[in-house]
Amino acid sequence: MRLITVTNGEPCGVICIDKPQDFTSFDIVAIARKSAGTRKIGHGGTLDPMATGVLPLFVGRAAKTVDILPDENKQYRAGFRLGAVSDTEDVWGAVTERSDKAVSREELEDVIHKFIGGIEQTPPMYSAVKVNGQRLYDIARSGGEIERAARKITVYGIELISYDERHRSGELLIDCSKGTYIRTLIADIGKTLGVGGIMTALVRTRSAGFTLSDCIKLEELRELSPEQLKARLIPTERLFDGCPTEILDGRQTRLFLNGTVPNALAEKLCGADGIIRIKDADGRFLGLVRANENGAKPIYLEVTN
Numbered sequence: 001m002r003l004i005t006v007t008n009g010e011p012c013g014v015i016c017i018d019k020p021q022d023f024t025s026f027d028i029v030a031i032a033r034k035s036a037g038t039r040k041i042g043h044g045g046t047l048d049p050m051a052t053g054v055l056p057l058f059v060g061r062a063a064k065t066v067d068i069l070p071d072e073n074k075q076y077r078a079g080f081r082l083g084a085v086s087d088t089e090d091v092w093g094a095v096t097e098r099s100d101k102a103v104s105r106e107e108l109e110d111v112i113h114k115f116i117g118g119i120e121q122t123p124p125m126y127s128a129v130k131v132n133g134q135r136l137y138d139i140a141r142s143g144g145e146i147e148r149a150a151r152k153i154t155v156y157g158i159e160l161i162s163y164d165e166r167h168r169s170g171e172l173l174i175d176c177s178k179g180t181y182i183r184t185l186i187a188d189i190g191k192t193l194g195v196g197g198i199m200t201a202l203v204r205t206r207s208a209g210f211t212l213s214d215c216i217k218l219e220e221l222r223e224l225s226p227e228q229l230k231a232r233l234i235p236t237e238r239l240f241d242g243c244p245t246e247i248l249d250g251r252q253t254r255l256f257l258n259g260t261v262p263n264a265l266a267e268k269l270c271g272a273d274g275i276i277r278i279k280d281a282d283g284r285f286l287g288l289v290r291a292n293e294n295g296a297k298p299i300y301l302e303v304t305n
Contacts, residue, residue, distance in 0.1 A: 011036055011226070012060035012302060013233030014208075018215035019047050019055040028218065032057050037226035042066045044208045045074065045178065050092055053204030054215055059229075062236040064300055068288070069239060070275060071209045072178040073156070079201035080186045082108075082168035082193065089124050089183035090199040099195040105163050111192050112158050112172075115185060120150040124184050153180045169200065208239065236302060237277065237285040245277040246289075253280045256287070259298055266295040275299070 017028055025046045032041050042063035044056035053076075058066055082103050086093035156175040163170035174182060183199040190197020205212055214234070224232065246269075252262040256278060261269075269276060272291035279285055287301040 010038060010040070010060045011230040011233060012062050013230075013235050014062055014210075014239065015057050015059060015221075015229065015233055016210045016215040017055045017057060017221055018212060018217055019052055019204075020218050021052050022049055023218070024049050025055060028055055028221075029057065031218065031221060032059070032229075035221055035224045035226065035229050036060075044069070044210075045072075047204060048202070050090070051202040051204065053202075054207040054210055054212055055204070056208045056210050058236075059233060061300075061302055065236060065239060065288075068275065068290075068299055069208055070242060071239075073206075074176055074178065074180065074204060075206035076172075076174045076176070076182050077161070077203045077205055078172045078174060078182050078186065078199055080170060080172060080190075080197055081200050082190050082197045083195050084198050085187070085190070085196035086198050089181075089187040093198075095198075097196055101193075101195045103165070103168055103193055103195055105160070105165060107193065108163060108170075108189075109160055111189055112160060114192065115189060116155050116158055118152060118154050121153050121181060121184055121188070122148050122150045124181055124187075151179060153177050155180065155185070168195070171201075173205075209241075210234075235285065240275060240277050240288065243275045243277050243288075245279055247279050247281060248286070249281055253286065256298065257301065257303060259301065261289055261296045261298060265289075269296040270294070272296075 015032070017032070019025070019028055025043050029041050029043055033039050036059055038060060040060050040063050042058045044058065044066065047053065047055055081091070083099045083101070084095050085097035086095050154177040159173040161171040161173050172186075174185065182202055186197045186199045216232070246265060248256055248262065248265070252265065255262050269289070269291040271293055274291060276289050276291055276296065277285065278287050278289060284303065286303050288299050289296040290299045
């Protein structure tokens with residue numbers, strides 16, 4: 001039987017939603033708050049309204065782990081069309097340039113390979129990035145445009161799933177780091193080819209280690225009662241399955257739950273590097289510590305009762 005850890009009776013864990021088109025990520029959070037009976041819900045990376053796919057929701061105390069996830073990489077399946085440039089870098093924007101130049105599959109694949117690895121990417125104007133306290137999309141909607149600093153991202157792999165040379169359209173499978181704008185990647189590929197490119201569809205197929213097979217539909221989320229949602233939660237511990245584990249005895253457990261790393265554990269972990277899972281003698285997941293050259297300190301406590 002799966003153990004669901006709770007904090008003071010509140011739900012605690014992750015539920016993944018297959019976000020439908022025309023909903024914002026915050027729309028999904030608002031619906032989940034109603035179903036869960038708590039406002040303590042965060043999400044694992046914003047999806048644009050036109051995008052669909054994996055949206056992990058972190059419920060209760062689990063929301064505190066969003067910024068310390070060991071796996072922040074994403075995977076996307078993206079439709080694209082070459083020969084056009086739009087103000088939003090996708091098919092939903094206004095087309096500002098067109099090109100009739102033909103692009104062969106070989107030419108496209110040659111350029112795609114140049115975008116694999118560590119690259120710099122300039123955030124699009126139609127994005128939620130803040131510059132001087134203003135969202136870029138607010139500036140763009142008022143007709144403005146400002147300089148944006150390029151950001152370092154990593155594209156781990158791009159696979160050309162399909163390509164129709166006649167219509168210069170196809171689909172890509174992209175594995176990338178957190179913070180990658182797929183429509184900007186497609187626009188940059190099109191620019192390098194000398195014809196422009198726009199995104200026509202986007203599905204996130206993996207986020208925080210979860211895939212579409214881990215997700216439920218929005219309609220199902222709406223119908224869940226707080227108790228039913230609690231029973232569907234994936235334990236927070238699963239997010240850290242790849243991290244090493246330390247077991248504490250009774251006295252050490254009491255110290256840890258009071259926010260203190262026992263001296264013996266701190267000395268053992270001194271010089272280690274990374275996140276460590278902490279469990280009690282019965283195998284119950286208690287929380288996490290981060291170890292470094294100075295020892296270890298608690299970064300997350302799940303059980304406080």
